[in-house]
Amino acid sequence: MTRAPGRGAREARAQAERPACSRRELLGLGVVAGAAALALAAGVPLAACSGPDPLEGALQSFYADREAARAVGAEVLAQEPAKPGAAEWTARVARDRAGELRELAQRDPPALAAALRAQSRDDFAQGRVRVVRGWVLSDTECGLMVLAALR
């Protein structure tokens, strides 16, 4: 039996539907916006204007019980001496599927959950796992729980 999307999925949808750069940010950062327009014209990625990545937001909100995920995520994070930030963890979870996952995050959060579940299971099959306090966990779920902790 598959569980209906819970609070986590709803939050993920809200995150995904939020504009990457809010109106106030754009208005308040006219210079940057101008630079962004130039960058867009030149085909350069919009790092300065990207704001919260909708995928990052969706992944950070993946777990409905954020406190539970955060507790485990903090353990995972403690294993990382370099302490990478949310963007790096998002990239780790998304791998080469960022576009696909971002689209799912915006269009179909339950499908995003299913895709991440499948990816996590494939991690186990392929040996992409890490051991946290003795527990063998998939790279994907570790990343998701860290993102919850970083939120």
Added chain:
Amino acid sequence: MLSDARRLPAGRDLEADVCIVGAGAAGIALALELAGSPLRVVLLESGGFERDDATDDLARGRIQGRHHPPLEEVRARGFGGTTSAWDGRLRPLDPIDFEAREWIPHSGWPITARDLEPFVARAARRFGLAEPVPAPGPEAPPALPLDAQAFVSPELWIAPVRFGERYRADVTGARNVDALLHASAVELVANEAGSALVGVRVATLAGGGFAVRARAVVLAAGGIETPRLLLASNRVQTAGLGNGADLVGRYFMEHPQLVAGALLPASAELPLGRYRPRANAGAESMALLTPSAALLRRERVQSFAAVLAGEAALPDLERALATSVHELEAAPGAPSTRALFLLNSCEQAPNPASRVRLAEERDALGLPRVQLEWRLSPSDLHSLRRGHDLLARELGRAGAGRLQLMLGPGDMDWPADLVGGGHHMGTTRMHEDPRRGVVDASCRVHGVANLWVAGSAVFATSGSADPTLAIVALAIRLADQLKRELAP
């Protein structure tokens, strides 16, 4: 018929067709099969119906190498042997256990699981199990949603039949069987060439002694006392009887037992009922988790068998993990509130350095005491870790749950308090080549025409199954052979 050997007149020798040394599961099963036959049987038992300290002390020995409980605590000298103090776990050896596996040195029996199968069915009846042992068998698919090509869930039967109590009347009532209590075999007396036995010298703690002259002698004294008696019987062959290739006492194997993992189910509703003891076909059974033969071949590892042996409420972190796993897996019902421990019984690879030998000290009857050196091999630990790593991955792949490993990558050795299952195997291993085994495929000692071994001492490999069912099956098989060979 039953006698107390302490009350027999000293020096009065007995005659028999078959002399069985040891009234444990193997010895009693053998005697039961021979009961009612034309053969005269003497069954020697070192202890009585009740355990006593003086008799237990005869089993005392030195422990070297890996920790092992005191021998007098893990062997029960008395009518019924160690079945008087066991938990009744029964499972046939797996077919792969009999195979020569190139990644396990010294593996391979000269018989197959199929050869033993009819005797396993007969042995099962001695434990009150249906004949044959009911399915599911060794390749039973797991109840958990795991890949059956990787992990399987054969049934473990639980029938703690106390042979001493259950079969006392049958043995003592058999007109052709003389059961002698408090009768300790202290020497196997060979002919001048050492090619056959003429009898068994017996002593009692009361000071008496006598000999049993028999056409056939069967050692059914367990994996420690059987090699002890062979090694101590060195009057003709100075290295001990049957020890021309220096194999008697070597290849001592146990089943290392430990909690090696904890299973966190993805849901409180995960179907785990088969893994719990339950009434089944008139007996009690539970499913195990064990690697499939295909996985063992692919990974070139030894086996283990895990029972879900207990459960614990979850600490905070694990409770949080249970919630997150349940959510990620979109599992039904509520998150699990408990973790289940995997109690493992591990296959130990045959290791010639793991051995039973004689110590300098002697017991009250003048027999050299045993020195046990239980030694594990790197492949034993590797197999356990690799097997659990794969189980963890399979549980995750199937979305069934997560596994916590008790042995981490940095743990280079077994826990110091590791125990064995009290399963003493391999010390008179079976092989058709006398340079590689002590007994042949019929369990006859190479080079000694009328001497056989019954019991787990003949196991060439240990598998992960509890040995008692195979011990009794081999004893029944031997009884059939003796009836054929010794028929008037």
